[in-house]
Amino acid sequence: MNAGEGVPAPSTSGIKTILRHSGIPASWLNKRPKLPSRNWLIFLSVTSSVVGYYVYDRQQCKNIRKSYVDKVTDLAEQPVASLYRPRKVTVYGGKWPGDEDHDQTLKYFRKYVKPILVAAAVDYEMVGGKRQGDIANRVADDIKSQRRLDAGLDSLPEVMQQLPTFQSPAEARQSEFDSGIIIVGRPTFKEFMHGLRRGWTEPLDKIDHEELLAQELENDGRFDEDDEPQKLEPKPTSFELPITPRSSPTPPPSALPPVPPLPPLLLVPFTDILGFTKIPLMIWQFFNRRHDVRNGAEAGYKLVMGQTRPFSAPHDSAEPLFSDITSSPSQPSSDLDFDVECERHLRKSLSKLPAENAKAREKYYAELKTKLEIARALSRGTREPTKDEVKNPPPTEVELRAERLKKEKRWRGNLEGWRIVAPATKVAWDNRFRDALSVYVDPPPGTDSTA
Numbered sequence: 001m002n003a004g005e006g007v008p009a010p011s012t013s014g015i016k017t018i019l020r021h022s023g024i025p026a027s028w029l030n031k032r033p034k035l036p037s038r039n040w041l042i043f044l045s046v047t048s049s050v051v052g053y054y055v056y057d058r059q060q061c062k063n064i065r066k067s068y069v070d071k072v073t074d075l076a077e078q079p080v081a082s083l084y085r086p087r088k089v090t091v092y093g094g095k096w097p098g099d100e101d102h103d104q105t106l107k108y109f110r111k112y113v114k115p116i117l118v119a120a121a122v123d124y125e126m127v128g129g130k131r132q133g134d135i136a137n138r139v140a141d142d143i144k145s146q147r148r149l150d151a152g153l154d155s156l157p158e159v160m161q162q163l164p165t166f167q168s169p170a171e172a173r174q175s176e177f178d179s180g181i182i183i184v185g186r187p188t189f190k191e192f193m194h195g196l197r198r199g200w201t202e203p204l205d206k207i208d209h210e211e212l213l214a215q216e217l218e219n220d221g222r223f224d225e226d227d228e229p230q231k232l233e234p235k236p237t238s239f240e241l242p243i244t245p246r247s248s249p250t251p252p253p254s255a256l257p258p259v260p261p262l263p264p265l266l267l268v269p270f271t272d273i274l275g276f277t278k279i280p281l282m283i284w285q286f287f288n289r290r291h292d293v294r295n296g297a298e299a300g301y302k303l304v305m306g307q308t309r310p311f312s313a314p315h316d317s318a319e320p321l322f323s324d325i326t327s328s329p330s331q332p333s334s335d336l337d338f339d340v341e342c343e344r345h346l347r348k349s350l351s352k353l354p355a356e357n358a359k360a361r362e363k364y365y366a367e368l369k370t371k372l373e374i375a376r377a378l379s380r381g382t383r384e385p386t387k388d389e390v391k392n393p394p395p396t397e398v399e400l401r402a403e404r405l406k407k408e409k410r411w412r413g414n415l416e417g418w419r420i421v422a423p424a425t426k427v428a429w430d431n432r433f434r435d436a437l438s439v440y441v442d443p444p445p446g447t448d449s450t451a
Contacts, residue, residue, distance in 0.1 A: 053287055060290040068297035069119040072304050076121035085167075088123040089180045089303065090263075094135040094188040095128075096272040097421055098347045102130045105184040108270050112296025113182070120304040124182070131410075132417025135188055136195035143199025147257070153204060173260070180303055180440065181263045185270035186339040187421040193336075194420045194428040200259050201430065213412075214405055222365065223372065223401065259432040264308045266440045267335070268299045271342040278345070302440040311335050311437035314429060335439060336427040343423040353418050357411050364407060371400060 036044065093105030106128050117124055129135045148154040150169065167175060183189050273282050285292075312335040375397045377383050385393070395403065419425060 057287055057290050061293045064290060064293050065115055065297055068116050068301050071301065072116060072120035075304065076119060085175065086121060086123045087179050088125060089117070089182055089266075091124050091126045091182040091184065092135055092139075092188050092192055093126065093128050093184045094191050094421075095130060095132055096185065096274075097132065097187060097418070098274055098350050099272050103128060104272050105188060105270055108292075108296070109182065109184050109268070112292050113184075113268060113300045116297050116300030116304060120300075122304060129191070131413060132187075132421055133191065133413055134417075135191035136198065136417075136420055139192055139195025140198035140202065143196065144202065144204055147199075148204050151204065177261060177263050179263060180266060180306075182266045182268060182299075182303065184268045185272075186342050189267060189338055190421050190425065190427055191417075196262075196433070197428040197430045200432065201256060210405075210409065213409060217405060217408060222368065222404070223397070256432065259430075259436040261438075262433075262436045264438045264440050265311070266299060266303045267338045269295065269339040269342065271339075271345050273345060275347055298442070302442060305443040307441050307443040308438045309441050310435070311433070311439055313431075313434045313437075336429060346423060350418070350422075354415055357415055361407075361411055364404075368400065368404070371395065372397065375400060 035041075091106070091109055093103075093109055095102040096104050106126050109126070114124070127135065127138060129138070145154070149156070181192075183192050273285060314334045314336055371394065374389075374394050378385055378389070378394070379396065420428075
């Protein structure tokens with residue numbers, strides 16, 4: 001008998017027998033499980049914790065949003081008349097300083113505030129800006145247009161007055177007042193208040209600011225021939241750029257019109273985290289979106305419920321000594337300090353914007369003289385174009401003038417916009433706004449959409 005012939009083979013039964021006859025190797029069936037290695041345990045623990053925290057945060061986001069949507073859904077189901085005009089709010093979201101994506105503030109509104117408005121059947125109109133200062137210009141121009149209508153200097157088209165949904169000026173103003181205004185972020189708030197003051201301070205004359213700038217540039221001597229007398233104005237310093245005034249001088253306070261009650265403001269805090277050093281904060285923000293959802297939902301709920309209070313205006317008296325030390329940032333002295341903490345997250349490099357503007361301006365004008373000489377020589381035929389100039393014709397004098405106007409407009413606009421939103425700049429204020437402005441606040445406890 002050979003060795004091992006008398007040893008019976010291990011018996012298998014049940015699931016192992018079935019799997020063995022199906023072709024699965026016996027070594028796989030007899031393999032005993034063991035714990036993962038130390039590195040695998042660390043990897044699985046960290047991964048499961050991160051995934052679990054992410055899933056928990058997103059689940060909380062859904063629950064928070066749903067709870068606020070359920071509070072206002074009844075408002076959207078109420079019966080209305082056939083010519084009913086839904087409540088329509090205006091949303092202002094300016095460009096965040098230093099962010100190339102100018103739409104970040106409005107993205108925040110669409111993601112966190114808009115769902116509550118949609119659930120309550122509240123319509124909205126979004127007003128954005130591609131550059132700093134666009135919101136201020138838009139607000140100022142809209143106010144002056146309305147003032148011209150009220151003063152009888154302009155009138156609405158006859159076609160609009162024949163529409164069944166046409167509203168008289170008093171009805172339109174009341175509808176606008178009942179709707180409200182949403183302002184996202186402190187930079188937008190600064191631009192809005194700057195435009196508000198300009199709109200109620202500047203004269204009603206229609207001014208073509210681009211034409212004024214073109215006339216100013218035409219008379220500064222940059223395009224004069226060498227044999228013509230120079231008319232160059234004093235050169236600005238490296239940190240300053242001349243800013244073309246957008247209007248006539250401000251009239252004295254006694255000549256300013258009174259400001260009627262303005263639509264209530266919903267101030268929505270928003271901070272755009274930028275910069276390599278802020279990556280840890282970005283990671284924390286990514287895993288804690290529930291806080292943004294709650295803040296946005298609470299803001300939308302305030303507007304839907306319509307509870308307001310008077311705007312907390314700054315005091316006329318001088319600030320007490322050492323007020324900048326004794327005052328607490330968490331307790332702002334007025335609503336003008338709204339979301340002031342976000343300014344510490346602005347990139348430090350933004351303070352170099354005036355110097356960078358001045359440097360780009362100096363470099364451009366240093367090259368402009370050569371370009372102008374080439375353009376005039378080719379146009380007058382004093383020399384033949386080179387092979388490269390034949391393939392790529394240099395700009396003509398007309399094109400250089402248009403290019404210069406475009407660059408000056410951008411430089412001055414960028415500098416003026418930065419001066420409005422810079423942390424060192426205070427929010428614009430006019431004492432006539434003291435009784436005209438109001439802000440949305442949380443409704444009293446126990447208030448819901450059915451109340």
